Amino acid sequence: FIDKEKTLKFPLTMASPLLLIITLSFFFQTLHVASHNLSNSSTICKTTPDPKFCKTVFPHSQGNVQQYGRFSIRKSLSQSRKFIRTVDRYLKRNAHLSPPAVTGALQDCRLLAGLTMDYLLTSFQTVNDTSAMSFPKAEDVQTLLSAALTNEQTCLEGLTTAASSSSTWTVRNGVALPLVNDTKLFSVSLALFTKGWVAKKKKRAGFAWAQPRSGSSSHTKPFRLFRNGALPLKMTERTKAVYESLTRRKLANDDDNSNGDGDDGSMVLISDIVTVIQDGTGNFNNITAAIAAAPNNTDGSGGFFLIYVTAGIYEEYVSIAKNKRYLMMIGDGINQTVVTGNRSVVDGWTTFNSATFAVTAPNFVAVNITFRNTAGPEKHQAVALRSGADFSIFYSCSFEAYQDTLYTHSLRQFYRECDVYGTVDFIFGNAAVVFQNCNLYPRKPMPNQFNAITAQGRSDPNQNTGTSIHNCTIRPADDLVSSNYTVRTYLGRPWKEYSRTVYMQSYIDGFVEPVGWRE
Structure with a gap:
């Protein structure tokens, strides 16, 4: 693996005040690199899903969208490393006192945070000191930033579910709540990268990868x-x-x-x-x-x-x-x-x-x-x-x-x-995923349940994710056939706000609800 400490221009282990000073210094230095298309943070933040939060991220100075983007990814990287230290500290000191579900959720977060660090480091190295990149390279970085955001949300959802009781307030306040702002910051990074580096018209057909x-x-x-x-x-x-x-x-x-x-x-x-x-x-x-x-x-x-x-x-x-x-x-x-x-x-x-x-x-x-x-x-x-x-x-x-x-x-x-084979949301997640020439078999669920084949988890308008189902066959499994089709079966339901799934050139048997999708 790349040595994270030596690759970045500034070490990541320094105390928080000094890190802030250096990060701000990095931002102001980049402002002098280019003077074209300069805007203030209020203007730049209009391109993000949460402009109000975005404006709290940046100094009150002018820059172009790429300079703001680099700064935001750099800050996301810093926050990610801070979050890893928080999780490690909690697992070391309090894991034996926590309910198993909470410890399990924290362990998931530790794994996801390590992956996120890798994705952000690669993204920062790619965008640093470059103002243009090929479409495949931009697609790679957009994919990594999309995955980093998905990792944060997976961690947050797991912690929120596991730490729902009053006895786990330290996890909610000390780990989950700071993660809310980190998730917003990652969304800003993804939005500014998409605005600054991803071409509006993707000339290449199909998936770049x-x-x-x-x-x-x-x-x-x-x-x-x-x-x-x-x-x-x-x-x-x-x-x-x-x-x-x-x-x-x-x-x-x-x-x-x-x-x-x-x-x-x-x-x-x-x-x-x-x-x-x-x-x-x-x-x-x-x-x-x-x-x-x-x-x-x-x-x-x-x-x-x-x-x-x-x-x-x-x-x-x-x-x-x-x-x-x-x-x-x-x-x-x-x-x-x-x-x-x-x-x-x-x-x-x-x-x-x-x-x-x-x-x-x-x-x-x-x-x-x-x-x-x-x-x-x-x-x-x-x-x-x-x-x-x-x-x-x-x-x-x-x-x-x-x-x-x-x-x-x-x-x-x-x-x-x-x-x-499955019942409720049996293909779910937030990958950029293609199913081709596959057989999808809804099964018999529990009483009072319905079947949903897909539950796609795209939560941000700038994530390059979605589920594509091409030339597939949707038929009932044997246990669903024997139930005389008393169960409602849908093509899917939206798991997140920007969920997107497409079925194309596929055979869909008549047991699927004519409306197609479950709200």
Whole structure:
């Protein structure tokens, strides 16, 4: 990882008064860099969702929108680091005195805050000393700032729910309340970046991250290949022999399709392979151990680290941390390789941490695996899979639960030829996510409940997020069919103020309510 302390021009660990002086000094210095299109904070803040709050952020001086944007992102970074110290201090001193739900929510916040620090640092480094950037680069930064805001709100919602009793007032006042203003600050940063760097007319069709880019094909290649419904793999003879012995089928000969380096767009390079077999005859007998053995912080130039998980019921909670980049996990097939758990909100877990399988590492790929949460409809929110992994791909996988089955939390994700089963809000989150050629199966919920397939969580008008459902099929699951369709089923409902979901070129069976959407 980049050394955060050395990369920024000013250290982040100094006392608050000195940090404020240096931050203000940084702001005033940038005002002299450019004199064109100067405005005061009142004018600049009109472009943000909360102009009144925005005006409290800046000194009373003139500058252009990019100078204000840099200042705001820099201040967001400072506030994020302060929040991490607050959470760490509380977990160290008070965790043993807090209800488990509160401790769990704080642990979620600590994880999310660490990710947010990374996103803000990358964003600040990108915008610093530049007044123009390509559309793909701007899209990357807008994505990171959108995810940072989503992280803050996820943390705030978890704390608000967990710390609702009078005995937890210290968490509400000391952690949750300051987070409200931090969330507003992040919204200002996102708005000013969007105004200052993101082109109004996006000339490139489709998602920027699904298009070829010079120098970054390892990021986008799997998306391009999955669009065509295939993922040809390029391996060494040793890894190919292991793979073929497990799958009992030959890989296609790549001699005529590759330039020899695995990076010509026709093949996906595999750097190494390990096997997970429950009877102990493989490298590992559980998924978590195989992930721990994967290399850290790879850049993808050598290919994906492949974990092949053979058929079996794997009762474990899997979490793929941010440093386990470029992992590919292949199973023996839907309902053959199954990862299962039963955590739920009713049993004291946060929605965020109820996931059976969670991934935050960028460039994760899963193929031929079932992800399942068996908590049941009476346990309410119970997530089968949560992804906050940029450029994550799921191909020929199934996701099975009831309420909140698939948590597409943040960043950019792609699902192709997958099956998703659930009841209430069973595809939810605030990612920029595409479902293509998938089957969506509403199930029978609890009495007096209705089904909502989607609940998209876009909370800010400048977030580049949304759910796209293309060429998919919406049919009832068997238990819903047997109920004689007494349950109302909707395409979705808006979870947040700026929620957006689109269905296109998809088959929607007649059991879905004609009105489509639930208010």
